[in-house]
Amino acid sequence: MTKPYQRPAADEPAWWFVISGGELLMTEERQIPHGFLEELPFPDLNDYTTVYIGELRERSCYLIIADFGDLNFSVVGEFLSVRELVIGSDDELFAMAARAKQIADFLPTHRYCGRCGARMQAVDWEIAMHCHTCQHRCYPRISPCIIVAIRKGRQILLARSKRHPKGQYSVLAGFVEAGEPLETTLAREVMEEAGIRIKNPRYVLSQSWPFPNSLMMGFLAEWESGDVRIDPFELEEGGWFDIDHLPLIPQPGTIANKLIMRLKAEIDQEKNRPI
Ligand SMILES: [Zn+2]
Structure with a gap:
Protein backbone atom coordinates (compact mmCIF):
# COMPACT_ATOMS: atom_id res chain seq x y z
CA MET A 1 0.00 0.00 0.00
CA THR A 2 1.29 3.45 -0.89
CA LYS A 3 1.57 5.73 2.13
CA PRO A 4 0.26 9.29 2.03
CA TYR A 5 3.63 11.03 2.26
CA GLN A 6 5.73 8.65 0.17
CA ARG A 7 7.66 10.55 -2.51
CA PRO A 8 6.23 10.29 -6.03
CA ALA A 9 8.06 7.74 -8.18
CA ALA A 10 10.13 9.32 -10.98
CA ASP A 11 9.56 6.46 -13.44
CA GLU A 12 5.77 6.37 -13.32
CA PRO A 13 3.30 8.83 -14.89
CA ALA A 14 0.74 10.17 -12.41
CA TRP A 15 -2.15 12.58 -11.99
CA TRP A 16 -1.24 15.85 -10.26
CA PHE A 17 -3.96 17.64 -8.32
CA VAL A 18 -2.45 21.01 -7.39
CA ILE A 19 -4.68 23.02 -5.05
CA SER A 20 -4.28 26.69 -4.15
CA GLY A 21 -6.80 28.66 -2.15
CA GLY A 22 -9.41 25.94 -2.68
CA GLU A 23 -8.96 26.02 -6.47
CA LEU A 24 -7.53 23.34 -8.71
CA LEU A 25 -4.78 23.69 -11.32
CA MET A 26 -6.08 22.88 -14.81
CA THR A 27 -4.31 22.99 -18.14
CA GLU A 28 -5.52 25.18 -21.01
CA GLU A 29 -7.70 22.26 -22.18
CA ARG A 30 -9.35 22.13 -18.73
CA GLN A 31 -7.53 18.88 -17.94
CA ILE A 32 -5.77 17.73 -14.78
CA PRO A 33 -1.97 17.69 -15.33
CA HIS A 34 -0.88 14.09 -16.03
CA GLY A 35 2.50 12.56 -16.82
CA PHE A 36 6.05 11.99 -15.56
CA LEU A 37 7.04 14.42 -12.84
CA GLU A 38 10.32 15.35 -14.56
CA GLU A 39 8.52 16.22 -17.79
CA LEU A 40 6.10 18.62 -16.14
CA PRO A 41 7.14 22.25 -15.66
CA PHE A 42 6.49 22.11 -11.91
CA PRO A 43 8.56 23.95 -9.28
CA ASP A 44 10.61 21.87 -6.78
CA LEU A 45 8.03 19.73 -4.95
CA ASN A 46 10.23 19.64 -1.84
CA ASP A 47 8.86 23.12 -1.15
CA TYR A 48 5.28 21.81 -1.03
CA THR A 49 3.17 19.38 0.97
CA THR A 50 2.65 16.46 -1.42
CA VAL A 51 0.19 13.68 -0.55
CA TYR A 52 -0.60 10.40 -2.28
CA ILE A 53 -4.42 10.30 -2.41
CA GLY A 54 -5.24 7.18 -4.44
CA GLU A 55 -5.37 5.69 -7.93
CA LEU A 56 -7.25 6.71 -11.02
CA ARG A 57 -7.18 4.49 -14.12
CA GLU A 58 -4.18 2.57 -12.73
CA ARG A 59 -2.14 5.73 -12.17
CA SER A 60 -1.20 7.27 -8.84
CA CYS A 61 -2.83 10.54 -7.85
CA TYR A 62 -0.93 13.18 -5.89
CA LEU A 63 -2.22 16.24 -4.13
CA ILE A 64 0.17 19.21 -4.07
CA ILE A 65 -0.83 21.99 -1.67
CA ALA A 66 0.30 25.36 -3.02
CA ASP A 67 -0.01 28.70 -1.26
CA PHE A 68 -2.78 31.07 -2.23
CA GLY A 69 -1.70 33.12 -5.24
CA ASP A 70 1.27 30.84 -6.04
CA LEU A 71 2.56 31.87 -9.48
CA ASN A 72 5.06 29.00 -9.81
CA PHE A 73 2.47 26.84 -11.55
CA SER A 74 1.28 29.44 -14.07
CA VAL A 75 3.22 27.84 -16.93
CA VAL A 76 1.16 24.67 -16.45
CA GLY A 77 -2.26 26.32 -16.41
CA GLU A 78 -4.52 28.25 -14.11
CA PHE A 79 -6.31 27.65 -10.83
CA LEU A 80 -10.07 27.19 -11.30
CA SER A 81 -13.03 25.99 -9.25
CA VAL A 82 -13.41 22.21 -9.02
CA ARG A 83 -16.97 22.82 -10.29
CA GLU A 84 -15.46 23.19 -13.78
CA LEU A 85 -14.85 19.43 -13.79
CA VAL A 86 -18.52 18.53 -13.30
CA ILE A 87 -19.32 19.78 -16.79
CA GLY A 88 -17.35 17.02 -18.50
CA SER A 89 -19.42 14.39 -16.64
CA ASP A 90 -16.29 12.39 -15.78
CA ASP A 91 -17.48 11.10 -12.42
CA GLU A 92 -14.23 9.39 -11.41
CA LEU A 93 -12.05 12.40 -12.11
CA PHE A 94 -14.46 14.74 -10.35
CA ALA A 95 -14.55 12.45 -7.31
CA MET A 96 -10.73 12.42 -7.08
CA ALA A 97 -10.60 16.21 -7.44
CA ALA A 98 -13.21 16.46 -4.67
CA ARG A 99 -10.99 14.26 -2.48
CA ALA A 100 -7.92 16.40 -3.25
CA LYS A 101 -9.77 19.61 -2.41
CA GLN A 102 -11.11 18.28 0.87
CA ILE A 103 -7.73 16.94 2.03
CA ALA A 104 -6.07 20.24 1.03
CA ASP A 105 -8.62 21.95 3.28
CA PHE A 106 -8.27 19.44 6.12
CA LEU A 107 -4.48 19.36 6.68
CA PRO A 108 -3.80 23.09 7.24
CA THR A 109 -6.90 23.52 9.44
CA HIS A 110 -5.88 20.74 11.85
CA ARG A 111 -2.38 21.81 12.85
CA TYR A 112 -3.43 22.20 16.49
CA CYS A 113 -5.40 19.84 18.68
CA GLY A 114 -9.02 20.89 19.27
CA ARG A 115 -8.98 19.17 22.67
CA CYS A 116 -5.69 20.23 24.30
CA GLY A 117 -4.19 22.82 21.93
CA ALA A 118 -0.91 20.96 21.30
CA ARG A 119 0.64 20.76 17.84
CA MET A 120 -0.80 17.85 15.80
CA GLN A 121 1.15 15.61 13.46
CA ALA A 122 0.17 13.95 10.20
CA VAL A 123 -0.27 10.17 10.56
CA ASP A 124 2.07 8.46 8.11
CA TRP A 125 -0.15 5.53 7.06
CA GLU A 126 -3.57 7.16 6.65
CA ILE A 127 -4.96 10.64 6.01
CA ALA A 128 -5.40 11.85 9.57
CA MET A 129 -3.90 14.31 12.09
CA HIS A 130 -2.89 13.01 15.52
CA CYS A 131 -2.15 14.70 18.85
CA HIS A 132 0.64 12.87 20.70
CA THR A 133 -0.13 14.78 23.91
CA CYS A 134 -3.75 13.63 24.42
CA GLN A 135 -4.15 11.01 21.62
CA HIS A 136 -6.98 12.93 19.89
CA ARG A 137 -7.13 12.02 16.20
CA CYS A 138 -8.95 13.86 13.41
CA TYR A 139 -10.00 12.77 9.92
CA PRO A 140 -11.23 14.91 7.03
CA ARG A 141 -14.72 16.09 7.87
CA ILE A 142 -17.53 14.81 5.67
ZN1 LIG B 1 -4.41 17.00 22.18
Missing part, protein backbone atom coordinates in the same frame (compact mmCIF):
# COMPACT_ATOMS: atom_id res chain seq x y z
CA SER A 143 -20.98 16.38 5.97
CA PRO A 144 -23.80 14.08 4.85
CA CYS A 145 -26.68 15.70 2.94
CA ILE A 146 -29.85 14.32 1.42
CA ILE A 147 -31.01 15.40 -2.02
CA VAL A 148 -34.39 14.19 -3.25
CA ALA A 149 -36.44 14.28 -6.45
CA ILE A 150 -40.15 14.08 -5.55
CA ARG A 151 -42.87 13.16 -8.03
CA LYS A 152 -46.62 13.62 -8.08
CA GLY A 153 -48.03 11.82 -11.11
CA ARG A 154 -46.15 13.25 -14.09
CA GLN A 155 -44.92 16.26 -12.13
CA ILE A 156 -41.70 16.90 -10.23
CA LEU A 157 -41.15 19.27 -7.32
CA LEU A 158 -38.48 21.86 -8.11
CA ALA A 159 -37.47 25.01 -6.29
CA ARG A 160 -34.88 27.70 -6.57
CA SER A 161 -32.74 29.15 -3.80
CA LYS A 162 -30.91 32.45 -3.83
CA ARG A 163 -27.69 30.50 -4.37
CA HIS A 164 -28.80 29.09 -7.73
CA PRO A 165 -27.93 30.83 -11.00
CA LYS A 166 -30.73 33.06 -12.33
CA GLY A 167 -33.73 31.11 -13.62
CA GLN A 168 -32.39 27.73 -12.47
CA TYR A 169 -34.53 25.30 -10.45
CA SER A 170 -33.40 22.19 -8.62
CA VAL A 171 -34.56 19.40 -6.34
CA LEU A 172 -34.63 19.82 -2.55
CA ALA A 173 -31.54 19.18 -0.44
CA GLY A 174 -30.46 19.56 3.17
CA PHE A 175 -27.89 18.56 5.77
CA VAL A 176 -28.26 15.53 8.00
CA GLU A 177 -28.36 16.69 11.62
CA ALA A 178 -26.55 14.93 14.47
CA GLY A 179 -28.30 11.72 15.47
CA GLU A 180 -30.69 11.64 12.52
CA PRO A 181 -31.36 8.56 10.38
CA LEU A 182 -31.63 9.53 6.70
CA GLU A 183 -35.37 8.78 6.65
CA THR A 184 -35.89 11.44 9.32
CA THR A 185 -33.75 13.98 7.46
CA LEU A 186 -35.74 13.38 4.27
CA ALA A 187 -39.12 13.84 5.96
CA ARG A 188 -37.94 16.86 7.98
CA GLU A 189 -36.22 18.72 5.12
CA VAL A 190 -39.11 18.22 2.70
CA MET A 191 -41.63 19.35 5.34
CA GLU A 192 -39.51 22.38 6.31
CA GLU A 193 -38.74 23.51 2.78
CA ALA A 194 -41.94 22.60 0.91
CA GLY A 195 -44.61 21.76 3.53
CA ILE A 196 -45.48 18.34 2.10
CA ARG A 197 -45.29 14.72 3.22
CA ILE A 198 -43.52 12.13 1.07
CA LYS A 199 -43.68 8.33 0.84
CA ASN A 200 -41.62 5.48 -0.63
CA PRO A 201 -38.17 7.12 -0.52
CA ARG A 202 -35.65 5.11 -2.55
CA TYR A 203 -31.88 5.59 -2.43
CA VAL A 204 -30.44 6.01 -5.95
CA LEU A 205 -26.85 7.33 -5.96
CA SER A 206 -24.40 9.64 -4.21
CA GLN A 207 -21.86 12.30 -5.10
CA SER A 208 -19.09 13.96 -3.15
CA TRP A 209 -19.61 17.73 -3.33
CA PRO A 210 -16.51 19.44 -1.95
CA PHE A 211 -17.97 22.91 -1.27
CA PRO A 212 -16.68 22.53 1.33
CA ASN A 213 -17.22 18.88 2.32
CA SER A 214 -20.70 17.55 1.53
CA LEU A 215 -21.57 13.98 0.66
CA MET A 216 -24.83 14.20 -1.30
CA MET A 217 -27.03 11.11 -0.94
CA GLY A 218 -29.63 11.07 -3.70
CA PHE A 219 -33.18 9.71 -3.35
CA LEU A 220 -36.38 9.48 -5.36
CA ALA A 221 -39.67 9.81 -3.47
CA GLU A 222 -43.40 10.28 -4.06
CA TRP A 223 -45.75 12.98 -2.84
CA GLU A 224 -48.12 11.72 -0.16
CA SER A 225 -50.08 14.74 1.10
CA GLY A 226 -50.12 18.50 1.52
CA ASP A 227 -50.00 21.61 -0.64
CA VAL A 228 -46.60 23.04 -1.50
CA ARG A 229 -45.63 25.91 0.79
CA ILE A 230 -42.12 27.10 0.00
CA ASP A 231 -40.00 28.18 2.99
CA PRO A 232 -39.17 31.84 2.20
CA PHE A 233 -36.01 31.75 4.36
CA GLU A 234 -34.39 28.96 2.36
CA LEU A 235 -35.99 29.26 -1.08
CA GLU A 236 -37.22 31.96 -3.45
CA GLU A 237 -39.93 30.00 -5.21
CA GLY A 238 -40.89 26.51 -6.29
CA GLY A 239 -43.69 24.15 -7.21
CA TRP A 240 -44.74 21.22 -9.38
CA PHE A 241 -43.39 21.11 -12.95
CA ASP A 242 -44.57 18.85 -15.76
CA ILE A 243 -41.74 16.40 -16.46
CA ASP A 244 -41.96 17.25 -20.21
CA HIS A 245 -41.76 21.01 -19.59
CA LEU A 246 -38.88 21.49 -17.19
CA PRO A 247 -37.36 24.89 -16.45
CA LEU A 248 -33.58 25.43 -16.47
CA ILE A 249 -32.09 22.71 -14.22
CA PRO A 250 -28.52 22.07 -12.89
CA GLN A 251 -25.95 21.05 -15.47
CA PRO A 252 -25.29 17.42 -16.51
CA GLY A 253 -22.81 15.70 -14.20
CA THR A 254 -24.39 17.07 -11.03
CA ILE A 255 -26.34 14.67 -8.83
CA ALA A 256 -29.37 17.00 -9.07
CA ASN A 257 -29.41 16.61 -12.85
CA LYS A 258 -28.95 12.82 -12.59
CA LEU A 259 -31.90 12.48 -10.19
CA ILE A 260 -34.18 14.60 -12.38
CA MET A 261 -33.20 12.58 -15.46
CA ARG A 262 -33.71 9.30 -13.58
CA LEU A 263 -37.20 10.34 -12.54
CA LYS A 264 -38.01 11.46 -16.09
CA ALA A 265 -36.81 8.11 -17.47
CA GLU A 266 -39.02 6.22 -15.01
CA ILE A 267 -42.07 8.32 -15.89
CA ASP A 268 -41.40 7.93 -19.64
CA GLN A 269 -41.11 4.18 -19.19
CA GLU A 270 -44.56 4.05 -17.57
CA LYS A 271 -46.00 6.05 -20.47
CA ASN A 272 -44.62 3.55 -23.01
CA ARG A 273 -45.70 0.46 -21.08
CA PRO A 274 -48.31 -1.52 -23.07
CA ILE A 275 -51.71 -1.69 -21.35
